[in-house]
Amino acid sequence: MAALESGLEAAEIDLTVTPLRELNAALHAVAADSTARYRVLNPRGAHALAVGLDAPLQVEIEGHAGYYCAGMNKQATVRVHGNAGVGLAENIMSGTVVVEGNASQSAAATGRGGLVVVRGSAAARCGISMKGVDVVVHGSVGHMSAFMAQKGRLVVCGDAGEALGDSIYEARLYVRGSVAGLGSDCIEKEMRDEHRFELAELLDAAGVKGAEPSEFRRYGSARRLYNFDVDNAGEY
Amino acid sequence: MCGIAGLFSKTDEMEAALGGHLAEMLLQLGDRGPDSAGVAFYRNPVQPGSCKVTLHSPDDRVDWQGVSAALGETFGAGEAEVRASHAVIAVEADAPAVVPWLRERYPELRPMSAGEAIEIYKEAGLPRDFVARFELASMDGSHALGHTRMATESKVTTDGSHPFSTGLDLCLVHNGSLSNHNRLRERLRAEGIDFQTENDSEVAAGYLTWRMREGASLEAALEGCLHDLDGFYTFAVGTADGFAVLRDPIACKPAVMAETDHWVAMASEYRAIAVLPGAEDAATWEPEPGRVYSWERQLV
Numbered sequence: 001m002a003a004l005e006s007g008l009e010a011a012e013i014d015l016t017v018t019p020l021r022e023l024n025a026a027l028h029a030v031a032a033d034s035t036a037r038y039r040v041l042n043p044r045g046a047h048a049l050a051v052g053l054d055a056p057l058q059v060e061i062e063g064h065a066g067y068y069c070a071g072m073n074k075q076a077t078v079r080v081h082g083n084a085g086v087g088l089a090e091n092i093m094s095g096t097v098v099v100e101g102n103a104s105q106s107a108a109a110t111g112r113g114g115l116v117v118v119r120g121s122a123a124a125r126c127g128i129s130m131k132g133v134d135v136v137v138h139g140s141v142g143h144m145s146a147f148m149a150q151k152g153r154l155v156v157c158g159d160a161g162e163a164l165g166d167s168i169y170e171a172r173l174y175v176r177g178s179v180a181g182l183g184s185d186c187i188e189k190e191m192r193d194e195h196r197f198e199l200a201e202l203l204d205a206a207g208v209k210g211a212e213p214s215e216f217r218r219y220g221s222a223r224r225l226y227n228f229d230v231d232n233a234g235e236y
Numbered sequence: 237m238c239g240i241a242g243l244f245s246k247t248d249e250m251e252a253a254l255g256g257h258l259a260e261m262l263l264q265l266g267d268r269g270p271d272s273a274g275v276a277f278y279r280n281p282v283q284p285g286s287c288k289v290t291l292h293s294p295d296d297r298v299d300w301q302g303v304s305a306a307l308g309e310t311f312g313a314g315e316a317e318v319r320a321s322h323a324v325i326a327v328e329a330d331a332p333a334v335v336p337w338l339r340e341r342y343p344e345l346r347p348m349s350a351g352e353a354i355e356i357y358k359e360a361g362l363p364r365d366f367v368a369r370f371e372l373a374s375m376d377g378s379h380a381l382g383h384t385r386m387a388t389e390s391k392v393t394t395d396g397s398h399p400f401s402t403g404l405d406l407c408l409v410h411n412g413s414l415s416n417h418n419r420l421r422e423r424l425r426a427e428g429i430d431f432q433t434e435n436d437s438e439v440a441a442g443y444l445t446w447r448m449r450e451g452a453s454l455e456a457a458l459e460g461c462l463h464d465l466d467g468f469y470t471f472a473v474g475t476a477d478g479f480a481v482l483r484d485p486i487a488c489k490p491a492v493m494a495e496t497d498h499w500v501a502m503a504s505e506y507r508a509i510a511v512l513p514g515a516e517d518a519a520t521w522e523p524e525p526g527r528v529y530s531w532e533r534q535l536v
Binding site for chain 2: 044045046047063064066067083085086101102104105123124142143
């Protein structure tokens with residue numbers, strides 16, 4: 001099962017033969033600086049695929065993934081050639097997670113760093129409580145996305161569902177299509193050059209073609225909900 | 237938690253092997269619901285004017301052929317087809333005549349379902365034991381629903397297991413929990429709907445029964461759930477011709493659907509669909525919250 005360190009050829013792990021725990025144990029056992037490549041065959045919706053990685057590995061998941069795929073990822077690049085279930089890249093710290101298909105609910109939830117790319121659409125609560133992760137969705141996101149988002153950027157090339165950015169802190173949201181509704185304390189904000197610049201970088205990093213930063217609108221916190229306002233002191 | 241599976245065959249080949257495929261789906265959902273398991277199969281329809289009843293007996297010494305003989309003397313009936321603690325009997329009369337007769341004559345037996353094609357089997361215990369004991373792999377059918385239960389709202393018993401019958405050839409499986417079931421149960425009792433348990437899902441089933449009794453279509457009755465039920469739910473509802481799926485507007489409970497030229501499936505998790513033939517190439521999607529999805533067999 002040892003991966004080839006050349007970086008050219010990938011070690012193959014077939015989950016119809018190898019138990020999931022052995023896969024994750026093998027991915028955890030690599031050298032701290034390993035850039036080895038792995039191909040995971042027949043994932044068949046298994047949960048907790050490639051979780052807790054902490055090396056610059058390249059992991060290709062050849063099919064649909066179940067819940068919590070690539071959770072807590074550090075450094076590694078995990079690519080799902082299919083759809084991903086609930087909680088994709090939950091609490092990602094760094095590295096990159098790419099889903100070629102759609103992602104279910106709570107993608108990139110609580111993520112602290114790194115980049116999550118969904119080439120299809122993401123369901124409800126995408127980027128919930130994000131704390132520094134960047135999320136780029138080529139399609140649309142469901143309701144309550146970026147709920148209580150604290151830090152990081154969420155880019156949606158399609159539409160956003162109800163209550164986008166409810167109770168948001170300092171994350172920045174960019175949406176190209178329609179927004180069904182903004183959540184509490186989330187407002188549209190001016191697109192300045194610095195925003196167009198960072199958006200262009202994110203679109204490029206996520207491989208988005210044919211979308212210009214000028215087509216997006218920016219949303220963020222009105223800062224009325226989470227800031228203590230001395231004028232309200234009498235309310236307490 | 238709970239797990240739901242629904243499978244609808246589009247080909248004769250799939251129809252012949254339906255039980256084996258649904259069994260595989262239930263085994264994948266065993267982790268989501270180790271307390272009990274149940275299925276509704278739609279198969280071997282009887283002629284109009286006749287009905288099929290599925291009965292459960294808590295006592296394994298029950299004389300099923302005696303029951304079918306008594307039904308035969310009164311209405312005309314076939315032999316009892318026994319499957320573990322349940323038996324299916326085809327009766328040459330309409331269900332509204334047969335079921336009250338059975339309840340009076342055999343109060344110790346519990347009618348699980350009645351209709352032209354439906355058969356409901358359910359039992360407390362691990363899904364894998366259920367699949368083996370009820371020999372699901374030997375069953376055919378046009379479509380079927382399954383459920384694995386992790387109990388939250390009422391006792392782990394056969395009666396508290398899913399599917400719940402919601403009328404002739406209708407049944408419901410539920411993943412979630414309802415908050416307003418006590419008050420709604422009282423309201424529905426006042427409308428003459430009968431309840432066997434304190435289970436929240438049975439109230440959802442009773443609600444659908446009531447709405448359709450009052451003339452609502454299945455789709456309209458399901459849309460009514462969005463107004464009248466408070467809580468979390470993914471529902472799958474089986475009908476004589478197909479099945480329907482609804483998630484609550486917040487969509488806390490998961491659901492995934494997939495379709496090929498051979499079948500349509502829904503499940504709580506994709507891994508329960510991955511076991512179906514050709515799943516890797518199926519169109520696969522997550523049903524939107526608050527939207528009714530339904531499939532019906534083509535009536536040729």
